[in-house]
Amino acid sequence: MTTLAHEIPVSDIDPFSTEFLSDPLPFHEKLRELGPVVYLSRYEVHAVARYADVHRALTDWQSLQSGAGVGLSNFTHEKPWRPPSLLLEADPPRHDAPRAVLSQLLSQRRLRALKGRWQADAASLVDEVLAQGTEFDAISALAEPFPLRVFPDAVGIGQEHREHLLPYGDFAFNAFGPRNDRVTGPAKTIAPAIEWISDQCRRENLNDSGFGARIWAAADRGEITHEQAPFLVRSLLTAGVDTTVTGVAAVLHALATHPDQWERLRADRSLLARAFEEGVRLESPVQTFFRTTTTETRIADAVIPPERKVMMFLGAANRDPRRWPDPQRFDLSRDPSGHVAFGMGLHHCVGQHVARQEVTALVDALLDRVSAIELTQAPRRHLNNTLRGWESMPVRVRV
């Protein structure tokens, strides 16, 4: 079988460099324009950045597997930093049972039971923040505290040492990239967090009503094994916090920088769900994931050999002008349906309804209490190999 690898454009762009992560947008455009498939010479991986090709790569699990890892590292050749996720880093058939359990547990319909409580928590948090004044940091006052207030309780973990959650998630998402400073630095001190996370997944450390308990109950019913149960709890703790922090920040940033859209939303709260989708389309908190070809795979006019990593630029796909008119605009008159901020297909983020419900609760509470929001200085980015978020976002609100 011949490959046509020599016809695939080559680029030496480094998608994990500080320069790229600080401002990926110009690089995304270059990647999209080079061709449907690009070869990134620095890491010796293929890449897709256009919407149609990213959508195809996400949905064809038969040709593009997750079991060899969804980061740069190929688990066929390299040992992962922790036992692989049964959900994210798995394919059918092993993926089936874990996915079915979490998918039912985190369905939109089941999450309604928590909606009232989360709305009340959002209202309390915003009240607390405003009691301190009308200028604050949207990250440290809202984006970080709110998910931390509602999600660990929903999982049912203990109250002690929750300060490990954000650093652990940050580490995990950095670890999808290369072993650069963003990984090797924190690796020196992450061991206590890893151990704490592992402990929280044990049945005896979870309360008897949260998601954790329900996962263990699924094992009792034989839907998954008892060996699998702690790994499913681990999935929630790894992927359920930093991502929603970034999601809250993304929507707040979009609203704070588009006062006309903020006014539209104030005037018509039925746009709230759309504001969330459009906000995550624009910012794409999870910027990239990888797959590994299982066979010689054709994407558009390119043929990728088997057992090759393919890097999917979800953020680039979400701003592909081929799919989205004026993609850089945060526009509540657009239909953001079909964005790939949550991926698509078999591995479509199983927690997406958690994210929706959390973020809309918080933004709703803010809309009830403030009439305007604006940045007071340029926000500072938090650089992570995979997540696109902020370190700090000073804002001023008008009550």
Place this chain on the structure above:
Amino acid sequence: MTAIVADATVSTGVRDLAVISARRIVSDDVVEFTLRRPDGSRLPDWTPGAHIDLTPQDGTTRQYSLCGDRWDTQTYRIAVQREADGAGGSILMHDTIHEGSVVRFGGPRNNFRLAPAATYLFIAGGIGITPILPMITQADLLDADWRLLYLGRTRTTLAYESELALHGDRVTVHCADEAGRAELESWRPSDPDVRIYACGPARLLDTVEAWGALPGGLAPRIERFAAPAASDPLPAVAFEVIARRSGTSTTVAPDETLVTALHRIGVEVLTSCGQGVCGTCETDVLDGRPQHRDSLLDDIERAAGSCMFPCVSRSLDKRLVLDL
């Protein structure tokens, strides 16, 4: 072999049409049908034990287990046993559905999921073999130990016997006309870790279900094929949708989705997967009975009819009123 990553971007066209691309007689009473989308695009993902709701163009809706290859993204395979004393659905399929026929389908849904285990006992009676076939493939992929007891009236009515013969003595075929009634009790495992999956006629399933769980074990899993109620309505192919809160309405044509039709009258429904899997587009129903094509609602929720997923689902009635 080069895999072609087929175009999977969501189309605005109707999502529940399939064409019969092959029809094959696999035993005296059983015809196998292969389904594809008219545009050849990818079919929704499924897991062993899943079934689709199939509606031939002028027939009632029935459930058929998917018995093909999950790694084939473009086809579904089902097998239909002719039931002379049934409600007529199988006779309709056998006598009027051929290559090129167009049918509508919903789901897939799975009420018969294969749980992870080291050892399985599969028991299939007659056409009950269909959900078991992909389970066997899965058990092999998971390096699980398994046995199959395949029961039938006569050998010539048993489908897929030659394929199953490839598994050697893991498979026991028992035909009533050759060997009399099977001694099911002798098959009952004494090891509580053996997971039992059974599908077939009611009397077989009643016997297996009555085994219950051994101490430290789990009860056998069974899938009963329910015959549709005689009064199941034929779906309205084109229908009127009313978006009550918006005060607008439109006709949903047979070849467009509800979401597309609503978009046309300025009612935006947020979607994500476009396949009735993720739940994002969940919409409350105020009047009219939805024709459910999603993979999410269970039978009780479907019957309640209080919500639906407009990216794939349609209407049984000529008029559907949604809370939009």
